[in-house]
Amino acid sequence: MSLLQVRDLKVHFPIRSGTLFTRQHGSVKAVDGVDLDVPAGTTFGLVGESGCGKSTLARAIMRLVEPTAGSITLDGRDLLGLSERRLRPVRRDFQMVFQDPMASLDPRQNVESLLTEPLRAHRIPGGSVEHARRIRTLLEVVGLPATALERYPHEFSGGQRQRIGIARALVLNPKLVVADEPVSALDVSVQAQVINLLKELQETFSLTYLVIAHDLAVVRHISDTVAVMYLGQIIEQAPATALYRAPTHPYTKALMGAVPVPDPAVEASRTRILLRGDLPSPANPPSGCRFHTRCPWRQATRCADERPALRTLAPGHQVACHFAEEIAAGRIPPSTTAVSSAAAAPAAASSAAEPPS
């Protein structure tokens, strides 16, 4: 039984015009039919490029953005059926770690106040003495000294601020923690420490994580299952090791191919898939497979006019591509202009033309 279950979740933002008589011109389909299952005690990683809807998905799950359709179930409890008022007491079960720790901490609150506030809001029993004890323990767990209590967010470094953000997310003892780009605002040297802290905390408090990132290495290191998002949809999902060993969807292949390897020999010989063009507009997504406008393996049939469903290829490995098996087996060659060895890449990039969509 999954702790978090998301079914056919859609978040569409209406595009309106006019001040008095508003007209809707369509909508930006930021999240368009996403299914997720996150088993208790595991980490689910979500990757995708900027604008693919992963942050919107996180905020929709947190009910910070109202979903248009679908269902979200946490621990058997339907979250979307609850009004904001009824939802409030339930919120202690699912908490969020934000990308920018400076922006997500009120600059006028010292650490003690910002850690105590949720306890008071949820009327956690114990009174101020018990609360203070709990906060001190928590600070120690996230690696901050007790002297941090009377300090303000601007007095800390980025990594320390994120530790405060994590402590705040944990103060209510949640079951699920949604971390939206938890380390991307931090220095590389600090990223690893925060990631390891998250892993330690998961064991200590038996937490379930939904981690969103664009950094593939971060996600790989922390996740049990990884899903790849493209234009508001999940296009591939697999156990982390399987996904990184054998990416199947063309988009996943391209993403993985973009990760530099710290080995000059491998770097010189490896095959890189260069994606051309930008992410299409989510207000007017391509028909059929949303990736077909940029896919090097695009076929004349099906790709442009039939939306591929997430199919199970291997246990736990799902792909939304009509030709996944053929591509994996090498029966379909990629279009030659799109794939090149790293050395020839600049020439290929300049000579290839984007096929009209």
Add this chain to the structure above:
Amino acid sequence: MSTPEQVAATRPTGGDEAIGSPRPTRGLRSDALRRLRRNPMAVVGFTLILIFVGVAVFAPWIAPYSPKDNSWLSEVRPGAYPGPSAEHWLGIDPLGRDVFSRLVYGARQSLLIGVVSLAVGATVGVGIGLLAGAFGGWVDTVVMRLVDIMLSVPGLLFAIAIAAMLGQSLTSVMIAIAVVNIPIFARLLRGEMLGQRAADYVLAARSLGISRAGIVFRHVLPNSFTPVIVQGTLTLALAIVEAAGLAFLGLSGSDPSAPEWGRMLTDAQVALTSAPQLALYPGLAIVLAALGFTLLGESLREALDPKLRR
């Protein structure tokens, strides 16, 4: 980008940098105060305000004569007004009164009008802005359109209308200045609150399950109040100038002998060619008082700006 190997190599606990910085912890307020003290503009402004308020409060002890005492009328000849002397530091005005005493008492009037009209205007304006900023949506639309209507009425016209309705009095002047200030405060607070409502820390507070009222009063409002404080000091400066203007036009009361800087300017008009200094004194007083609040307001703006904080 960090590879798993690198990630595994570093120890997680202990903090990335030592927290033990030697400087004592300080909140935003003490930080702002410290920066104010270092700013010469703020010091000059504060000194001017201190003098202005001191003169207003201790006027009876500072002024050598009553401001309405015209016992020196006999010394006044048309076109020749006694200038500064040991007895009358700034001379005698065309109606035979001690200019220095009138100037000193005039500070009371200016301060009273400034403070009262600011208090009323800011309170009502902040209330309206809070309403619009806290609820947003149609409440915001309706309230803000009303504020726009208020904003479209010229202040002077409004003051004359009020004076016509309530009669020429100090109250009319204060109401007029207060009403003119309401939309300024309302728009300022509302805009700031709308901006703050979109901030991440508000999302964080929502996700923590903090009530809507709690978010508005404990997070959004305190973080939106800085520009209101700055505007308050600047408004005080404007109110002093506006009060003088309304008094100059004779809208401030029926007693022509009341000591007011604006009225002193009016009185000085008849002697502008022969004794221009009579207009200079109250003019200078108005400028210095307004300058004090403006300087303090501007330096407050700098001191409270979180972007400029080191």
